[in-house]
Amino acid sequence: MFCSKSVLCDALTALLVVTFGTSTWVSLGGLWVELPLLTNLGIPEGYRIGSYLIIATQAAAIGPLIFVTCQCLAPKNYHLEIPTIYATLAVGATASFLLIFFWDYFSFWSGDEHSIAFLILAFFMALVDSTSNLTFMPFISSLKSKYLNWYFIGEGLSSVIPSFVVLIQGTGGEDECVANHTFINITVDPNTNVTICQNCTVWAIERNGDALFPPQSYFIFIFVVLTLSTTSFCLLRRIPFFRDQYDEAEQYENSDETPGNVYESWCSCCNCCTRRRDNDEITPLLSSYNTFEENKTQDKRKATVHSNCEDNLKFNEETCMGTEKDQNDNSKMANIVASDISIEKEDVKGNSRPSKSSFSAGHAFLFTTLTLISALTYGVLPSIQGYSSAAYGSNIYLLATTFAEISVPIGFSL
Structure with missing residues (x-):
């Protein structure tokens, strides 16, 4: 069912x-x-x-x-x-x-x-x-x-x-020229005094069908x-x-069962501007459709790092709780977590790459080409x-x- x-x-x-x-x-x-x-x-x-x-x-x-x-x-x-x-x-x-x-x-x-x-x-x-x-x-x-x-x-x-x-x-249908009236036009040439007879036809434009x-x-x-x-x-x-x-951020709107994800008025037209009750930052609604796979990869990586942190914390609490060694191990664990997170900013060869791309001549060329194509497609043609x-x-x-x-x-x- x-x-x-x-x-x-x-x-x-x-x-x-x-x-x-x-x-x-x-x-x-x-x-x-x-x-x-x-x-x-x-x-x-x-x-x-x-x-x-x-x-x-x-x-x-x-x-x-x-x-x-x-x-x-x-x-x-x-x-x-x-x-x-x-x-x-x-x-x-x-x-x-x-x-x-x-x-x-x-x-x-x-x-x-x-x-x-x-x-x-x-x-x-x-x-x-x-x-x-x-x-x-x-x-x-x-x-x-x-x-x-x-x-x-x-x-x-x-x-x-x-x-x-x-x-x-x-x-x-197409427009057609149809003979509307035919008559004989008789004129006299004033110079030669000759009578000229002409057969004339009046044409009318008619459509041969209807939509x-x-x-x-x-x-x-x-x-x-x-x-x-x-x-x-x-x-x-x-x-x-x-x-x-x-998604999960939207499923639990107006629900008290999920702390930190409580939204107001899931179905309210008056509060259709999405707003949180607490002071935390809201999860951005605007997200590009081509980043779903990237988000899934990041979630898996974060879950792995989180599990490693929990295992290290559990081990330290059971063996070295309350000692200087515990503090040193905790500091080492924090360094390990920071190093795991920094993997996202490293490429396959191990070289660090910037998190934000800078504007270059290639970007200018692409934007110029896109502008010309859009002008032709949506304006000129x-x-x-x-x-x-x-x-x-x-x-x-x-x-x-x-x-x-x-x-x-x-x-x-x-």
Whole structure:
């Protein structure tokens, strides 16, 4: 019975983690893949909508800047990741809900017609994606390490699911020139006084099909995904059934059985900034996902050193308690412990290595390369995608945007 309950709890936790992970890029990626249809429906910006959307999404980078600033100004024993997740998911869900009704509301600005409402709501939806890199991983790291892969699966689905939905939706077909009216135009040349008869045709641009469902229905789908992600996060935080799925530091929150690890309000929204009751330093919530194996190795090494200390203490207490020899042995034991701990700072050849790496020219080259790649991937190339793809037709434009989103999780998995 206990085994079946544990398996059920693990399965539900994995499902909630995947659902929570889908909110990382579903809002911004969902807007990008919908641009071909919006362009065909006559959005005022036309093929320039990609450039405007880039400006709105890059402006959303102020979200991580505000979060980092508040985290630096907050006391050391406070962590703002959890309330920030609540706030960003609520803002993203609200913006996607309003987009259902205001995506086609246009306004005049600087003498031209612009989709101001769409761009403003896109800015708030992009806040979820921009801040997720700083806030989602600390929360996932508080869970057991086996759920990290499930989170990455959900993060990959955040780009794949909207792309497949847009492929099913379609763009409404290609534009065709259709003869609307044919007439004979008779003119007289004033110089030669000759009558000229011409057959003239008035052409009209018509679309040979319609999308399977309108943009309103698609934005309803985005709203449902963000709502499910928000609900999953609330369940993981507030339901005691998932309490055992956290690491030891989180499992015994609000429990008096574990001294030194007592936290306040495991399920309280008012105290979602994690805080300790005592004056000890809190265990940092922010931890990188690629340091799990290193932490396990350090724990084993510390356990070995601790066991050696206990054995030496026991031997000294039984044989030389109360003598000068006991003091000397204790001092030797302290030296042994210090030498064992210093092994962490020595490499295989026995040469000491610094605990902190210094900034070098290699680091500058890597950061410069990363900056250029990020600028091309998230700034330059998406802004000109409409001009480069739409020349071959709306269907090619659709395929280019959707497969570009699908390739992102595939590239990261490789």
